Amino acid sequence: AALEAPRALNLDSNEYFSGPYGEDVVFIANDWHTALLSCYLKSLHKSKGIYxxxxxxxxxxxxxxxxxxxxxxxxxxxxxxxFKSSFDFIDGYDKPVKGRKINWMKAGILESDKILTVSPYYAQELVSSEDKGVELDNIIRKTDILGIVNGMDVQEWDSLTDKYIVIKFDAST
Structure with missing residues (x-):
């Protein structure tokens, strides 16, 4: 459904434009449960000249x-x-099964165009060791990972200077 929405749904309707976004879009996949998006995009759409x-x-x-x-x-x-090689994963754990596994996150990392994390520090942490990268550190090191601060712009939404807040405050008050 996520791959069809930009081509089919009227997601942008204003005085200048009305209709589907079209195919010139950036999909954002969040964590392992959406990692298949990049694989399906390539196998079902790009292979047919779509997107x-x-x-x-x-x-x-x-x-x-x-x-x-x-x-x-x-x-x-x-x-x-x-796509098998992008999913192929062997670890030392017995759960969910022992031995060779598929790893959706590994495939998402390898098949996507850009890898992001929720902060610059987290991006550094993931490539710092096998423990911190939970066995994907070597895969992530091969990418151009980028950490983007997860949350609000703290300068714009500063509770000490915000003109819309009557009583100013910070973490110490």
């Missing part, structure tokens, strides 16, 4: 949750075999 200029930004909020499943489950994704 040729579109991009996918994959944002990591919590590296711990990666979507690791039995390798045999790859066939359930209905993706071409060319």
């Amino acid at each position: 040729e200029t579109s991009k996918v930004a994959f944002c990591i909020h919590n590296i711990v949750y990666q979507g690791r499943f039995a390798f045999a489950d790859f066939s359930l994704l209905n993706l071409p075999d060319e």
